[in-house]
Amino acid sequence: MKLKRFLLRYYPPGIILEYEKGGELKTKSIDLLELSPKTNVDLLVEEIRRAEPLVTASRTEQVKHLILRLQEKIGQQDHHKFYLFKVLRAHILPLTNVAFNKSGSSFITGSYDRTCKVWDTASGEELHTLEGHRNVVYAIQFNNPYGDKIATGSFDKTCKLWSAETGKCYHTFKGHTAEIVCLAFNPQSTLVATGSMDTTAKLWDIKSGEEALTLSGHSAEIISLSFNTTGDRLITGSFDHTVSVWDIPSGRKVHTLIGHRGEISSAQFNWDCSLVATASMDKTCRLWDALSGKCVATLTGHEDEVLDVAFDSTGQLVATASADGTGRVYNAASRKCLAKLEGHDGEISKICFNAQGTRILTASSDKTARLWDPHSGQCVQVLEGHSDEIFSCAFNYEGNTIITGSKDNTCRIWR
16 A cells, blocks of 8 residues: 555545555545644644554654644634625526535526526526426435536426536436435435435436436335435435435345434434434434434424434534524534524524534525524524525535525525
8 A cells, every 4th residue: 555645625624545555546534523723733643643554654744734734724713794796586486406516616506497507606607507307396416526417306206417517418317206305416426316205215327327226115205315425325314204224235224213203304414424313393303323223312492393404514513493493503422402593583494504614504484594603603694685485505615605595586696
């Protein structure tokens, strides 16, 4: 094994080792999820050297320099104030979803008008209209980190795969017998997973366009799905009150997470794939040990349905959004509620962290999006101007651009 070079990953903090083994180029990552401005760097470098044979004595100064750079990035204060850059009269009917590519150079919007549009973030120009679906385009995603493909899931029961560069349709995946409401690419960008109202999830081979697997076992609609960071596990959340954990290579169900007393609205893995967070209509969020499938915590406090849940990029914080108009932030390890996000006048349907973990963004039926400090719970900015409820919102990777999509048929770029 020969170390070729180090690559830095800011969010979540880590160092990627690129090395050669048997003539092949491979990578492995040293995750530094606990890194803070107070971390003793010399001690940390020593720990890394002991644990990682590729990091030899001659490389210690280089590793130290990289960690200091990460520390500096983490220590930066977030005082960014957003202003409205552009209003895009995006669609002729309400928007369903918005999503960025990894670099944030472009984003996509899905709509009830049966199209998905690709936009240039810097100019606000429309690059492509992806046409061909015969019903609402509900679920949309880029194949990040690559960003060269887009998947769209529709109420017409099909999923389409497109070129992000040209807008050309590569494949139409047919097989579901009801609406597709959620989808995800695996991290390797070899598969697309789709979840449907027909109670099944399907995996599709990106290259061949063929169906690779059908995951059956839920007794009601699948409303949420997500891959872990290695791509060997998929979780599906259903209206049958359960979440299933699937082994991807075999298509075998590994665990059924049972305990919620209401429909699941969202299910997510944390970064290191040790935990799964589930949000439910039973007013709670639960944390599960991903390996054993056991429930390790029930996060309570909301007075109405929990509509969304999100981890920060390191997996140390969990944020929940509720129909009671509030959000909450919990420490994933201690399970304690750290902050209550109060200020919206209507239900919060979407919640997400910026990659840095310094801000939370919420989208509400009160026509506003809000930015919050996750530690104090203080609202630092209200993004106003939409004339109807906001269904979807997203940060770019750098955390300096926000997209909001609304029932008012427009999309707004905030910078």
